Amino acid sequence: xxxxxxxxxxxxxxxxxxxxxxxxxxxxxxxxxxxxxxxxxxxxxxxxxxxxxxxxxxxxxxxxxxxxxxxxxxxxxxxxxxxxxxxxxxxxxxxxxxxxxxxxxxxxxxxxxxxxxxxxxxxxxxxxxxxxxxxxxxxxxxxxxxxxxxxxxxxxxxxxxxxxxxxxxxxxxxxxxxxxxxxxxxxxxxxxxxxxxxxxxxxxxxxxxxxxxxxxxxxxxxxxxxxxxxxxxxxxxxxxxxxxxxxxxxxxxxxxxxxxxxxx
Numbered sequence: 001x002x003x004x005x006x007x008x009x010x011x012x013x014x015x016x017x018x019x020x021x022x023x024x025x026x027x028x029x030x031x032x033x034x035x036x037x038x039x040x041x042x043x044x045x046x047x048x049x050x051x052x053x054x055x056x057x058x059x060x061x062x063x064x065x066x067x068x069x070x071x072x073x074x075x076x077x078x079x080x081x082x083x084x085x086x087x088x089x090x091x092x093x094x095x096x097x098x099x100x101x102x103x104x105x106x107x108x109x110x111x112x113x114x115x116x117x118x119x120x121x122x123x124x125x126x127x128x129x130x131x132x133x134x135x136x137x138x139x140x141x142x143x144x145x146x147x148x149x150x151x152x153x154x155x156x157x158x159x160x161x162x163x164x165x166x167x168x169x170x171x172x173x174x175x176x177x178x179x180x181x182x183x184x185x186x187x188x189x190x191x192x193x194x195x196x197x198x199x200x201x202x203x204x205x206x207x208x209x210x211x212x213x214x215x216x217x218x219x220x221x222x223x224x225x226x227x228x229x230x231x232x233x234x235x236x237x238x239x240x241x242x243x244x245x246x247x248x249x250x251x252x253x254x255x256x257x258x259x260x261x262x263x264x
Contacts, residue, residue, distance in 0.1 A: 034156060035059070035148040036244060039135050044122060050133060051080075052121040055241050057202075060112040060143035062103040063121075069133035072098035072125075080120040085113055087123075097136060112143050117237060161252035164195065193219060195249050201241070210242045218246070 036055035041048070052063070077085040088101040088109065102121070104111035115121065125133060139149040168191070196214045201207040209232050216227040224239065232238045 034153075035140055035142075036241070037138060037140060037148060037153070041133070047124050050123040050125065050135065052123070052135075054115065054140070055237070055244060057117040057237070059115050061115055061140050062101065062110045062112050064139045064141070065100040065102070065135050066092065066137035067098045067100050067133055068096060068136050069098065069125075072100060072133075075100075076124045077102050078122050078124070079115070080122060081116065083113075085121070086111075110141070112141075157248065157252060160249055161256050164191075164249065164253045165256055189219065191253070195253070196246065199242070199245055199249070201238075206238065209238060210245075213239065214242050214246055 034056075037052070038054075039050055039052045042051045043049070044051070072089045072091075075087055075089065077087045079085065084105045086103050086105050086107065088103075090099045091097075092099055100123075101110065102113075102123075103109060104113040107113075137150050139147055141147045193215070196211055196218065199207070199210060199214070201210045213227055213231045216222040216231065217224050228234055228236070228239050
């Protein structure tokens with residue numbers, strides 16, 4: 001027990017160093033933009049589509065996908081506001097997947113198109129060979145020269161999970177420093193509050209609104225609609241962004257807890 005206590009006491013220094021390096025950009029622990037990319041299979045106006053979405057706001061970009069399906073030739077792409085896009089497809093070397101590039105209609109290959117906030121990107125594939133199609137890998141290249149990808153998303157998720165483990169170590173180490181009883185235990189509410197306080201928006205103002213909104217809804221039990229009006233004037237984009245980031249953190253916390261539980 002004494003060795004465990006000493007080990008936990010060094011957690012704050014380790015966590016502070018890692019968080020500090022991440023914040024000042026000296027070492028990109030979780031690199032890349034977080035564009036909040038997601039996809040799902042839908043039926044829109046009688047057509048079967050893969051619906052791509054992003055919660056990053058307006059951006060100019062082109063997209064690469066690795067699509068698993070029998071045949072991807074002839075698919076078309078458009079935004080949900082009916083803006084048409086150019087699609088270039090080609091079978092990969094394994095013969096089971098397809099490279100798909102999506103870029104501006106009428107422009108050169110990989111020309112960037114405007115993906116407006118709140119719009120979805122539809123890959124139209126109303127054909128039997130595309131039933132059950134799935135996106136196995138993806139990259140989004142923006143006008144700023146930076147990009148996001150599935151690999152970076154996985155690494156960010158891993159980093160979030162590690163952050164929560166370090167966070168738990170910090171709290172445990174803080175309590176174990178006090179040798180005299182009673183020894184206070186961290187509460188689930190405190191873990192949730194610390195997770196919320198570690199979330200960030202695209203600006204200081206958005207960060208404050210995002211954290212305040214989640215504290216009122218999650219910790220104080222306020223209705224999401226009421227809190228959203230009071231904090232952000234009913235800005236649904238902020239709510240979806242806050243909700244997505246918070247659920248991701250909770251998922252990783254639960255996965256980490258279950259991982260250690262299975263050891264017992």
